[in-house]
Amino acid sequence: MTEKIQLTNGEAMDIYECIMAMKTAKDKDGKPLIKVSNRLSYAIMRNRKRLEPIYEPLAEYRNLPERYKDYDAERIVLVKKHAVKDEKDRPVINDNDKYDIADNTAFQHELDELKEKYKDAFDELEKNQAEFKEIRKQPCDEYEPLLIDYKDLPEDTFLAFDDIYLITKNAPKE
Numbered sequence: 001m002t003e004k005i006q007l008t009n010g011e012a013m014d015i016y017e018c019i020m021a022m023k024t025a026k027d028k029d030g031k032p033l034i035k036v037s038n039r040l041s042y043a044i045m046r047n048r049k050r051l052e053p054i055y056e057p058l059a060e061y062r063n064l065p066e067r068y069k070d071y072d073a074e075r076i077v078l079v080k081k082h083a084v085k086d087e088k089d090r091p092v093i094n095d096n097d098k099y100d101i102a103d104n105t106a107f108q109h110e111l112d113e114l115k116e117k118y119k120d121a122f123d124e125l126e127k128n129q130a131e132f133k134e135i136r137k138q139p140c141d142e143y144e145p146l147l148i149d150y151k152d153l154p155e156d157t158f159l160a161f162d163d164i165y166l167i168t169k170n171a172p173k174e
Contacts, residue, residue, distance in 0.1 A: 004144045043148045
């Protein structure tokens with residue numbers, strides 16, 4: 001049995017996201033980036049399950065308010081309206097996967113009007129972000145990690161030091 005550790009909500013979220021990244025990381029060919037032994041796979045799965053009840057309610061703060069989504073949809077229409085067009089009158093996407101704006105002054109004027117129309121959405125988003133920042137600092141329920149011994153990691157596994165620390169015991173110090 002491992003001992004419980006006290007984390008902040010933010011630390012618990014970061015660990016959960018790290019575990020999910022370890023679980024889902026794939027190379028360009030779709031093969032797992034991290035070679036996973038049975039013990040490591042089990043530790044990842046168990047720690048994910050133990051952190052999920054902490055993570056899920058907090059992740060809701062990352063959802064954009066509906067009114068802000070409405071703003072963003074209108075903003076995209078506005079961007080496409082003012083974008084440089086090709087010979088078939090379609091907006092041109094540049095090398096940075098963005099639209100070049102034909103008349104930036106007219107676009108900026110309409111965007112400012114749109115922002116004013118959706119001022120309440122920006123206020124709500126700012127309030128949510130401030131609440132989320134404070135909630136991340138608060139302590140969460142104690143977390144009892146399932147650790148595997150460092151020597152049980154496959155030798156050819158590449159993990160960042162912080163990733164190893166999160167799931168192993170007896171890991172070498174940096």
